[in-house]
Every structure is written in C-alpha cells, then in structure tokens.
Amino acid sequence: MMSGILLLLGALQDPGAPVFKKFEFARERIEHKVDVEAVLANPGKEDLPAVSVTAIYYDLDKELRRSKTVRLGKIGAGASSAFKLVAEQVPNFTRYEVYVESGGRTRVYIGNEAAPFPALRSVEPARLSVVSCSGEASAGTAKVTVAVRNSGELDADEPTAVISFHDKAGAAASQVHVRLERMIAAASEETFEVTVPRAPEFASVQAGIAWGGAERMALIDAPPDSKQLVLTGVRIVRLTDGWARVLGIVRNGQPTTVEKVVATFKLGKTEAPFSIQGALKGGQAYPFEFYVPDCPPFDDCTFGLAYSEAAPSAAPAAPQAMAVSKRIDSKKLDVKQAKLPEPVRPEKPQGDDKGSVKVELRGIMQVEGISFRQGLSTKYSGDTFILKLAFSDEKGAPFQPAPTLNFVVYNGQEPWKKVQRIVTKDQWNADAAKINSKSVADTTIACDKKANELWVAFVRSDGAGFDPRFDLTLEIRGAGTWIWKGMDKEKKWESAPRGPDKK
Numbered sequence: 001m002m003s004g005i006l007l008l009l010g011a012l013q014d015p016g017a018p019v020f021k022k023f024e025f026a027r028e029r030i031e032h033k034v035d036v037e038a039v040l041a042n043p044g045k046e047d048l049p050a051v052s053v054t055a056i057y058y059d060l061d062k063e064l065r066r067s068k069t070v071r072l073g074k075i076g077a078g079a080s081s082a083f084k085l086v087a088e089q090v091p092n093f094t095r096y097e098v099y100v101e102s103g104g105r106t107r108v109y110i111g112n113e114a115a116p117f118p119a120l121r122s123v124e125p126a127r128l129s130v131v132s133c134s135g136e137a138s139a140g141t142a143k144v145t146v147a148v149r150n151s152g153e154l155d156a157d158e159p160t161a162v163i164s165f166h167d168k169a170g171a172a173a174s175q176v177h178v179r180l181e182r183m184i185a186a187a188s189e190e191t192f193e194v195t196v197p198r199a200p201e202f203a204s205v206q207a208g209i210a211w212g213g214a215e216r217m218a219l220i221d222a223p224p225d226s227k228q229l230v231l232t233g234v235r236i237v238r239l240t241d242g243w244a245r246v247l248g249i250v251r252n253g254q255p256t257t258v259e260k261v262v263a264t265f266k267l268g269k270t271e272a273p274f275s276i277q278g279a280l281k282g283g284q285a286y287p288f289e290f291y292v293p294d295c296p297p298f299d300d301c302t303f304g305l306a307y308s309e310a311a312p313s314a315a316p317a318a319p320q321a322m323a324v325s326k327r328i329d330s331k332k333l334d335v336k337q338a339k340l341p342e343p344v345r346p347e348k349p350q351g352d353d354k355g356s357v358k359v360e361l362r363g364i365m366q367v368e369g370i371s372f373r374q375g376l377s378t379k380y381s382g383d384t385f386i387l388k389l390a391f392s393d394e395k396g397a398p399f400q401p402a403p404t405l406n407f408v409v410y411n412g413q414e415p416w417k418k419v420q421r422i423v424t425k426d427q428w429n430a431d432a433a434k435i436n437s438k439s440v441a442d443t444t445i446a447c448d449k450k451a452n453e454l455w456v457a458f459v460r461s462d463g464a465g466f467d468p469r470f471d472l473t474l475e476i477r478g479a480g481t482w483i484w485k486g487m488d489k490e491k492k493w494e495s496a497p498r499g500p501d502k503k
Contacts, residue, residue: 016044017107018051018100020118021080027090032365036067036085040100042075049074051102054340055085057093060209061129061151062490065090066343075102089363091489094240097121099340106339113242114213114297124186126156128209131189133163135205142199146207147191150184151333157183158212158237160245161194161325165202170414173200177210177243177291178323184211191329197321206412210241217301219248226253229280229305231263236301238267244295246272249287250305252280259310261317263288268298278317279310286317355394356499357401357479362388362453364468364493367440369460382461384440385468389454391476392497398452400428401476407458410469419458421445428454468493476500 022039036055042048051074055067067087075081085098095112109118110125128150135144144163150156159180165173176199180192215238222230234248246265252258259279265272272292280286365388369381393399407419423445430446432455442460447453459468469488475481480500487493 016046016048017120018042018044018048018075018102019120020098020109022082023111023116023118025116032088032090034065034067034087034090037082038085039080039082040072040075041080042077045077047074047076048102051075051081051100053083053085053101054099055087055096056099056341057087057090057096059091059094059489061127063341064093064489065492089365091366101340112213112240114215114238114240124152124154126150126154126184126186126211127152128156128159128184128211130161130207130209133205133207135163135165135202137199137202140198142194142196142202142205144194144196144205144207145191145328146180146194147189147329148180148184148209149189149333150186152186155183155186156211158239158245159184160210160239161192162208162210162241163194163196163323164206164208165200166204166206166414167201168203170204170411170416173202176323177239177245178325179245180325181327187333189331189333190327192325193328194323194325196323204414208241210239210243213238213240215244215298219301219303222251222253226251227255228253229258229261229307231303231305232285234303236265236267238295238297242294242296244272244292244298245289246274246292247287247289249285250276250280251285252282255282257281257310257312257314258307259314260306260308261286262306263303264306265292265301265303267292267295267301270295270298276317279314280317281312284316286319288320289322357394357476358392358396358497358499359403359474359476359482360390360392360497361472361484361487361493361495362390362451364388365455367435368437370437381437383466384442384444384457384460385466386435386440386444386455386457387470387472387493388448388451389456389474390452390497391454400425400447400454401479403474403476405456405458406473408471409459411461412467412469416459421456421458423454423456 019041021041024037026035051072052069054069057064065087067085070083072081098109098118100107108121110121111118128148131147131149133146135142146161161178161180164175167173176196178194184190217236219234221232229252232249232251236246238244257279261276263274274290365386367384369383371378371380391399391401402423402425405421409416409419427445428447432446432448442457444457446455472484481502483501484495
C-alpha cells in the first residue's frame with residue numbers, strides 16, 4: 001500500500017513520468033554482481049522517445065558502482081518495456097538511484113533499505129556525509145567536533161552522529177549514537193560540538209552519520225491523572241543505519257515507591273528492553289532515551305512494564321548520562337540540478353610503456369564470513385578481501401607470471417598489518433569459482449579463467465565495518481616493480497593497465 005501511495009504522489013508531480021511496474025534485485029554472493037529485473041511503463045498520453053536507464057549504487061554520497069546503461073528506444077503511450085540492469089562488483093550499498101533519460105529530460109528514482117522499490121524523485125533527497133571529525137578528552141569526558149554536510153535538496157531530520165573511539169592499535173573501544181538536533185537544512189554544512197560523558201580513553205575518534213528513515217511511531221499517552229506506572233511521550237524512529245532510537249518518559253503515578261523498573265518494547269519482532277537503575281518515588285517522572293542496534297523494519301510496536309515495590313528510603317534513580325550536542329557553525333551550499341553523473345574515469349597509464357609487461361588492478365571482492373558456536377557464544381569468522389589482477393605481456397596478450405606482492409593494509413586510515421603473498425605457477429591452476437565462505441582463507445590465491453584474472457586474498461577482518469585500504473608493491477622477476485599507494489573504495493581499488501615504475 002505504501003509503494004502505491006509513493007507512485008501516486010510521483011505521478012501527480014510529473015504526469016508524464018514513466019512508472020516502474022517491476023524492480024526485483026538478485027545478488028551473487030561471490031562476485032557481488034547485482035542484477036535487477038525491471039519493467040518500465042509509460043502511463044502518459046505521449047510517446048517516450050529514446051529511453052535509456054542507468055542504476056547507480058551508493059554508500060551515503062559516495063558512488064560504489066553503476067550498471068551498464070540499457071537503451072530501450074521508444075516506449076509508446078500506455079506501453080511497457082521489460083529489461084535487466086546489470087552491475088558487477090557492487091559492495092554493500094545503503095541506497096541507489098535510477099536515472100531514466102528520454103527526450104532531453106532526466107528523471108531520477110530513488111530507493112534504499114527502508115523503501116527498496118524505486119520512487120520518483122522531484123527534488124534531491126537529504127544526503128548527509130561527515131566532512132570532518134576531531135576529538136579530545138578531559139576527565140573522562142570527550143569533546144568531539146563533527147562537521148556534517150547535507151548535499152541534498154530536502155532537509156534531513158533526526159541527524160544522528162555515530163561516534164567511535166579507537167585505541168592506539170586502531171581497535172574500536174566503544175561507539176555511541178548522538179542525536180545532533182531536530183534537522184539539518186538542505187544544501188547546508190553544519191558543525192557540532194558533541195559532549196560524551198564517561199568516554200573511554202582513546203587515541204583517535206571517527207564519526208559516521210545516520211538520519212530518520214521510513215519507520216516512525218508515536219505511542220498513545222496514558223491519561224495524565226493515571227495512578228499507575230505508565231509511559232508517556234514515547235517516540236520511535238528507525239535510522240538509516242538500521243538502528244532505532246526510543247525515547248519517552250516513565251511516570252510513577254502510584255503513591256508508593258517502585259524499583260527494578262523494566263520497559264520492554266517490541267518493534268515488529270525485535271525486543272528492546274530498557275531498565276532503570278534505582279527507585280522512582282510516587283509522582284516522579286523519569287525521561288529516558290536508548291538505541292536498538294540492527295533493528296529490522298517494523299510497522300507496529302507493543303510494550304510491557306515490570307517493577308517491584310520498594311521502601312521509601314530506596315536509593316533514587318540517577319538521571320541518564322546522555323551525550324549532548326550543540327551547533328557551533330553553519331553555512332549554505334550551492335546545489336545543482338540532478339543529472340546522470342559523469343562516470344569516474346580510470347587512471348591513465350603513466351609514461352610511455354609500450355612493449356612492456358602491464359599490470360591492471362580490477363578491484364576487490366568481499367567474501368562474507370560465517371557464524372559459528374564457540375562455547376556458549378556465537379563468533380563470526382570475519383570477511384575476507386581478495387584483490388583481482390590482470391597481466392599482459394609485451395605484445396598485449398594475457399599471461400600468467402609468478403609475482404611477489406607486498407601489501408601495507410589499513411582499516412580506513414588506521415594501519416592494520418603488513419602482508420606478503422608469493423605467487424607460484426601452480427596457484428594459477430586453482431579455480432576461483434570454487435571460492436566460498438567456507439573454503440576461503442586470507443592466503444587464498446586462485447585464477448578466474450574466464451576473465452584471465454589472478455585473485456589474491458590479502459586480509460581477513462575481525463568483524464563488521466572493515467574499510468580496506470592498501471599500499472601495494474608488486475615485483476615480477478625480470479619485468480620490473482609496480483607501486484600503488486592509497487588504494488581505497490574512492491578509487492574502487494582499481495588501476496588501469498600500466499608498465500612498471502622501475503625495472
């Protein structure tokens with residue numbers, strides 16, 4: 001029903017807009033290929049000439065991959081056209097855009113985890129990104145300065161910083177969600193000072209950003225004169241990172257003191273309990289706020305309250321020690337009209353290297369780990385990241401050398417480890433098609449025979465959220481040495497074919 005409402009609103013804003021009747025994702029786990037089976041209909045009274053469709057997948061405002069452009073030609077009035085959008089090596093994405101071009105006009109459709117069916121966009125939606133983040137500690141309290149940019153044409157409500165504190169080894173010591181304010185205006189850049197009490201000791205700090213998604217709910221308040229333990233002012237919002245924020249007030253309308261108060265919310269199928277440490281006297285109100293991690297989309301909420309009676313002398317509940325935020329700077333941005341962005345161009349070969357061996361980096365693939373039981377707990381094996389390379393000889397023909405690869409691996413900007421892989425001729429016989437979550441290792445080396453690629457695993461993460469970046473020195477005996485610096489998701493871990501840096 002919600003999808004139908006979204007399509008109706010889009011049609012009212014643009015009566016001649018084509019409408020997606022089908023848009024179904026299929027994803028291959030190993031090569032991370034994304035196929036979309038789609039049907040585009042023309043509900044208007046005029047033909048749509050020279051229709052072309054392109055999908056672009058994003059992580060917030062960073063383009064990850066785009067599909068091959070599909071050219072449908074003319075779609076007559078009242079007619080439909082079925083087609084497939086194909087994109088290869090797509091990392092996990094938070095949202096996507098579909099650009100439909102026809103008759104000199106570009107229409108943009110958007111979708112995300114909360115609303116996976118593409119909806120027509122008349123203006124650029126809110127698009128938040130963290131511009132900068134720095135922090136300092138004093139007496140157990142952290143002061144974090146975060147600059148956030150909204151490059152969209154719509155306001156972003158419930159902007160929430162996701163602040164991670166890291167130790168000297170680069171490991172995350174703790175993470176906290178902090179609501180920055182009610183909203184960040186469209187086409188603006190805002191800077192906030194966030195105060196986090198009881199912060200751990202840290203060597204560095206990083207910040208992500210989330211904001212309000214599709215699921216929002218307000219529970220009906222109890223009568224103000226209720227003589228029971230009740231909840232009032234409960235508001236729930238699911239954020240774009242999959243977490244949900246629950247806030248409200250527990251009010252003790254009884255004349256007696258209570259303790260061991262537990263409010264258990266059920267968001268769809270997800271249970272989220274909140275406990276109050278200490279006692280509430282008769283007539284006392286206790287504001288609360290907490291976050292529910294990894295909360296699936298929901299369309300209903302129920303709750304239960306449990307408590308025990310307490311002596312009037314019981315220790316009172318202390319207020320929550322919550323992080324607070326204040327705006328310290330604001331500036332406007334220029335926002336341009338949306339159009340199909342220019343694709344990121346691959347790096348050009350450096351120097352005149354005709355007649356030399358060439359090496360190409362073709363990106364990385366991520367093989368998801370597995371969960372397993374260890375004692376009474378569940379562990380995750382970690383994701384394995386594999387670099388794909390292609391080699392051509394002096395005549396430009398594919399060949400299979402035995403290079404030595406020395407990696408310096410980072411998690412984002414934090415140093416992770418140094419890795420060496422020495423390739424042998426026999427490893428070209430290993431079949432990359434047999435790599436899966438159970439068989440892969442961080443030392444796996446194999447060959448994709450169809451693409452003439454060498455696949456070299458170089459790191460296994462120790463949990464979710466790993467952001468691989470690397471420097472690589474590759475040597476082929478008798479041919480030369482190749483050096484790449486700062487290969488990351490912004491560069492798509494790709495580099496055009498080129499000759500050696502030195503021989």
